[in-house]
Amino acid sequence: MRNLFAFIYRFRAFLVFVLLESLCVYLIVRYNTYQGAAFFNSASRYIGQVLEFKSDITDYFRLTSVNSTLASENAELRKELLQFKLAAQADSASRLDTAIYAPSDTARVAPYLLHAGRVIHNSVRRTNNYMTLSIGSADGVQPGMGVIASNGAVGRVKTVSEHYATVTSLLHSQMLMSAKIKKDNTFGTIKWQGGDYRTALLDYVPLHIKPVKGDTIVTSGFNTVFPEGIMIGTISGVAKEQDKSFYTIKVKLAVDFAQLSYVYVVENTRKAERDTLELNAGIQTDE
């Protein structure tokens, strides 16, 4: 017994080293997965406060670009609103007798709510990128919700605290996003390969389709995370490889992740209903 203690004492440094390393490996395996929620992360209250303080300072240096983004978004929205107004003026259907006028199906009433949030921490150059938003469960944000910016899809909420949320960016090695080519509705999967933060890959587009450079890629709406038709990017290169039955398509992302300042968290009010239905039907939805 004494020998054992002597042995432990002699190799104490090594044993502590092994102990700490195994703790680290446990942490990596347990919390570093794409979906795994961590207790300690940038959404937790005090960490969020530090990050918000930092962003309060650095945001002053890019006020001009933030303002111009918001202004162009306003212009875009006003343009759309104007079109609706003109259409409403020209449309006489609403004045018809309700017995004749059949309202469109309920699915067309958008079940999506948007929560605006400020990005207080962001990274684009790591292998697995995350961002932190200054809105949390108090504002209605829940894990698993989609996040979009004014010009395209951004990512998915990973964890939330009361006032902060951590978002898995599209620039994450394990993030997959269901997408489709807008012109012919061919669907595929968007995946980021690392390296350049402006380009991603579109996988699983079969060879009989003819995608060309410049085609628009949008979200497919096949899952409850994103509404259908949110911009992802445009095709910047199509390659056919010898031994593959799918194209290798490079997509230039619409969102400049390095410039994000305000984003919207998408709440799907019918998510629970649709998810239980699909679960009961035995459909495995990925993502």
Place this chain on the structure above:
Amino acid sequence: MNRFGIKHIAQLIIFVALQILLMDNLVLFSTGFCFVYIAFLLFLPIEMNRILLLFLGFTAGFAVDVFYDTMGIHAAATVLLAYLRPLVLNLLTPRDGYDTNDSVNLHVMGWRWFLAYALILILTHHAAVFFLETISLQEAWYTGIKTLFSAFFTGVVMIILQLLFFSVKRANR
């Protein structure tokens, strides 16, 4: 002992804050990362309790992990660094051993000693971080280049810190 504790805890906080608030935004050509917080471990006194060193390493790495959302990766790398530090110090012992007032200081120990000491440890740490981040050995050459370039970057920043804050006067005392 008590003064030692306060001084080094202050250093720990300063280095981690420097890492999170400033160096986080400073990435050269998307490959050069600067993990300057490990300077805290490298600049600790030469004679140190190895267990305490391991725990300090874990604390520093864990603090950075929490802000970077990379749970465990930096902690694992810094614990490895803390474990290797005494071994590297032994390896680099001058011919007549360390003097009592020797510290990790460029002016006291000389350029050759400091560069060898810092580069070995920085390279190990950065390699650990980047390979743990990708897990697979795919694109190993890219990760390798990233490691080399980042280690060079961190090394230069560390030398600048030495030249700025570790004065010759203190060394001659």
